Amino acid sequence: MPFIPHTENEIHDMLSAIGADSIDQLFDEIPAHLKIKGLDGIPPGMTEMDINRLMQDRAAADGRPICFIGAGSYEHHIPSAVWQIATRGEYYTAYTPYQAEASQGTLQLIYEFQSMMTALTAMDVSNASLYDGASGLAEAVLMAVRANRKSKSRRILMPRNLNPVYGKVTHSIVQHQDIELVDVDFDADTGKTNLAALKPYEGEDITALVISQPSFFGTLEDVDALTDWAHANNILVIAVVNPLSLAVLKPPGEWGEQGVDIAVGDGQPLGAPMSSGGPYYGFMCCKKAHVRQMPGRIVGRTVDQQGREGFVLTLQAREQHIRRSKATSNICTNQGLVVTASTIHMSLLGANGLERVAASCHQNTNALVEKLSAINGVDCAMSGPRFHEAVLKLNKPVADVLTALAEKNILGGYDLSQDYAELENCLLVCATEMRTEKDIALYAEALEAALC
Amino acid sequence: MLIFEHTAAGRKTKIQAPETDTKISDIPENLMRKTSAPLPEVSEMQAVRHYTSLSQKNFSIDTHFYPLGSCTMKHNPRACNSLAMLPGFLARHPLAPDTCSQGFLACMYELQNMLCEVTGMAGFSLTPMAGAQGEFAGVAMIRAYHDANGDVERKEILIPDAAHGTNPATATMCGYSVKEIPTLENGDVDVAALKAAVGPQTAGLMLTNPSTLGVFERNIEEIAAVIHKAGGLLYYDGANLNAILGKIRPGDMGFDVIHSNLHKTFSTPHGGGGPGSGAIGVSERLKPFMPLPVVTREGDQYRWLTEKDCPQSIGRMSAFMGNAGVLLRAYVYMRLLGREGMQRVAEFATLNANYMMAKLKEKGFQAAIPDRYASHEFIITLKKQAKDLNVTAMDFAKRLLDLGYHAPTTYFPLLVPECLLIEPTESEAKEALDGFIEALVQIQQEAETDPDMLKAAPYTMPVNRLDEVRAARQLDLSWGSSRD
Incomplete structure (x- = not known):
């Protein structure tokens, strides 16, 4: 019996201890007519040998195309030690650290994670993680509504240059709480939110402004001016950031005069494989003044009865298992195992390693843009500084071009016309540190062929 | 350190x-970081x-018996991990076109179908990233269904008082108010109180069956009829699905929507608190509202359904498609078990729980519901020990750590004073159960002879009881802050 250790003798002894004749008898409170006879729709069990073969075939069937897609998930090198340590049974098969004395490993690791995230973002506090970046933004919006006591409007300014699926997920999650998400347009030439687009909201009751740095287009916002504008109008600022970019870009805690109020993002670039979209993790940091409004687990350092240092889950009065219908969120788990991997990843790379990865992504994307925009029928669509993604305008619809590229084993990027009517024929590309000169040359060659 | x-x-x-060594030179200074992180x-x-x-410094399933009630800490087969981490799966970009994703999509499609079969539901979406997110999606679908019918006066969700805390928190997030339904002493929902509470304002009922009290809800058919007759929908919290896997299906009991914690019933790892997966199943009438994306098959090709295919969907819960790597682990687990293995899960989980309850009763412990069979878990109440010996469930729990056992769930459900909620799961051998029972007997003796010793347990862990009040009052949440 797969994973069930009982012998016939043991079953017999256990039933006699219970005083039951059969295992079936233990289910006699279930109405007989509702019991099922079998599960014919489930295939018979497989041996480990057979499932190995099946899964290896399926993994291989999807090939290993050269990836130039970013759009929220990025191919980065992950040191071998990261997942070897993270999948040790003591991390992999532990539960949420409710029994602190028997969970000091996980608890200390989360404390170190929180420390690393505050270091990267230059914010005061971090939680133990949320599900992913998109749902993390939804939680940040709910948090801003609780935290901005001066605002009654529950209106949130959402830039259109934010990853569109982040907007969709936020809408799905907050729509039942009378929160209004207001689109803010971007400048077509630079991809940036400009202050003119915000002008109409000056003096209005607005709860929070979301700023995406970099934007979905890879371009960089004037974060100081946007942050100061919001604070001057009693608007909280929620930063959506790529954590890898913070190795080189100004951290949200230092934007403008006071820094942002809440910073969120997806931790995937820090040690999580692309893996079809998850598991990743969402991170959330905030100013100390807002910590009691923050959702999710938080670990604190304290002492035991003998004065020894130790770690516990803290500020639990915010959470669902205590507050029930008055909790700050229904969130229960975090993404513990991915956080474990990510903490090890950041330790192995350190600030200098992350800076080199970020600089290398930036260089490779610049090289890609240079090479591709030299092709007839390809233009760089947005001017100004960028991090590691860029928008190219083609002379024909992107979908057909991507299909042609995929046939040559190249994932050419993300078709922006799916989400933006005004970005017809526009392609979002990304070249991380994993792309070589040869990869870029292959892409250029294939793209030229696809366009002629 | x-x-x-x-x-x-x-x-x-x-x-x-x-x-x-190249430094970035084409980004303006005011957008750059000044000093290294x-x-x-x-x-x-x-x-x-x-x-x-x-x-x-961690206890884990791989190292210790971990009978944490309502968490289903069963063995996590290693093949599930190694096969989900095959390089081809790890390297797949979530936005890769369907043409180079057929292997992955086949696994997801088959997983959806197996979950439908095992729960008796008509459709499944895999996207919610945790039980609580599955709950949110479920209640949001109930709301979308009523809204689509123009039935906008239904503002209330009914929840038994024994429910997990996520249930009421979720209802609030979906814009509903919550009315609690009391539980009878025998563990069943108070149907008379339910009938009195139900009405045109009822959007639905959220129910865990077997309940968190560790017994099967015997009046489930009557409850379903009461809710449905009032025009409400029935939500199944799948936290305890392990107890009935292969025996009875939520769909056959009349539930309209369920979430399944794949990290419980289908053995994906708990990972120190996630990532989980709260895949969500629906009856036929809720299918149009499922969260996206969902995999479909056309001919011999698989593809994602999107907003274009499902305009009434409640939308997206994650940036891509949820915790794909967790889903692959659940898929491998289900294929390893197969139809026969799946049916044995509830049988042996229930055998183990009832054996432990019988033995502990024999040793003088008080079961919260002594006259009924347990489901896959059961509750011991230590209120007598608390009164007579001044030792608490927490003292028992901490002392268990010294004896090499992870503590059961303590102080939940809230209805039972000084409780231990014990869930052994099917993968534990009899000898582990016997060892745990002996440990509880030893602690009982210690409670009688030296209660003060128990108060200061544990003794063998890296730390003993931690000052939680100090942790909350003198916040030290990161290394940086403590240096300031």
């Missing part, structure tokens, strides 16, 4: 990052040793 305290400035041992600077060996030794 923290990893930060192993740091030495200027240590350069790294081979994990590209060899580039204060992250650890350690060698690979220092990091490996640090995180290996930290791991050794």
Whole structure:
């Protein structure tokens, strides 16, 4: 019996201890007519040998195309030690650290994670993680509504240059709480939110402004001016950031005069494989003044009865298992195992390693843009500084071009016309540190062929 | 010692990052970071040793019996991990076109179908990333269904008082108010109170069956009829699905929507608190509202359904498609078990729970519901020990750690004073159960002879009881803050 250790003798002894004749008898409170006879729709069990073969075939069937897609998930090198340590049974098969004395490993690791995230973002506090970046933004919006006591409007300014699926997920999650998400347009030439687009909201009751740095287009916002504008109008600022970019870009805690109020993002670039979209993790940091409004687990350092240092889950009065219908969120788990991997990843790379990865992504994307925009029928669509993604305008619809590229084993990027009517024929590309000169040359060659 | 305290400035041992000394020069100064982030600077060996030794301070299923009630801490087969981490699966970009995703999509499609079969539901969406998110999606679908019918006066969700805390928190997030339904002493929902509470304002009922009290809800058909007759929908919290897997299906009991915690019933790892997966199943009438994306098959090709195919969907819960790697682990687990293995899960989980309850009763412990068979879990109440000996469920729990057992769930459900909620799961052998029972007997003796000793347990852990009040009052949440 797969994973069930009982012998016939043991079953017999256990039933006699219970005083039951059969295992079936233990289910006699279930109405007989509702019991099922079998599960014919489930295939018979497989041996480990057979499932190995099946899964290896399926993994291989999807090939290993050269990836130039970013759009929220990025191919980065992950040191071998990261997942070897993270999948040790003591991390992999532990539960949420409710029994602190028997969970000091996980608890200390989360404390170190929180420390690393505050270091990267230059914010005061971090939680133990949320599900992913998109749902993390939804939680940040709910948090801003609780935290901005001066605002009654529950209106949130959402830039259109934010990853569109982040907007969709936020809408799905907050729509039942009378929160209004207001689109803010971007400048077509630079991809940036400009202050003119915000002008109409000056003096209005607005709860929070979301700023995406970099934007979905890879371009960089004037974060100081946007942050100061919001604070001057009693608007909280929620930063959506790529954590890898913070190795080189100004951290949200230092934007403008006071820094942002809440910073969120997806931790995937820090040690999580692309893996079809998850598991990743969402991170959330905030100013100390807002910590009691923050959702999710938080670990604190304290002492035991003998004065020894130790770690516990803290500020639990915010959470669902205590507050029930008055909790700050229904969130229960975090993404513990991915956080474990990510903490090890950041330790192995350190600030200098992350800076080199970020600089290398930036260089490779610049090289890609240079090479591709030299092709007839390809233009760089947005001017100004960028991090590691860029928008190219083609002379024909992107979908057909991507299909042609995929046939040559190249994932050419993300078709922006799916989400933006005004970005017809526009392609979002990304070249991380994993792309070589040869990869870029292959892409250029294939793209030229696809366009002629 | 923290990893930060192993740091030495200027240590350069790294081979994990590209060899580039080029600085970024084309981004304006005011957008750049001025000083490097204060992250650890350690060698690979220092990091490996640090995180290996930290791991050794954890209890886990791989190292200890972990009978945490309502959490289903069963064995996590290693094949599930190694096969979900095949390089081809790890390297797949979530936006890769369907043409180079057929292997992955086949697994997801078959997983959806197997979950439908085992729960008796008509459709499944895999996207919710945890039980609580599955709950949110479920209640949001109930709301979308009523809204689509123009039935906008239904503002209330009914929830038994024994429910998990996520249930009421979720209802609030979906804009509903919550009315609690009392539970009878025998563990069943108070149907008379339910009938009195139900009405045109009822959007639905959220129910866990077997309940968190560890017994099967015997009046489930009557409850379903009461709710449906009032025009409400029935939500199944799948936290305890392990208890009935292969015996009875939520769909056959009349539930309209369920979430399944794949990290419980289908053995994906708990990972120190996630990532989980709260896949969500629906009856035929809720199918149009399922969260996206969902995999479909057309001919011999698989593809994602999107907003274009499902305009009434409640939308997206995650940036891509949820915790794909967790879903692959659940898929491998279900294929390894197959139809026969799946039916044995509830049988042996229930056998183990009832055996432990019978033995503990025999040793003088008081079961919260002594006259009924347990489901896959049961409750011991230590209220007598608390009154007579002044020792609490928490003292028992902490002392268990010294004896090499992870504590059961304590103080939940809230209805039972001084309770231990014990769930052994099907993968534990009789000898582990006997060892745990002996440990509880030993602690009972210690409680009688030396209660003060129990008050200060545990003794053998890296730390003993921690000052939680200090943790909450003198917040020290990161290394940086404590240096200031």
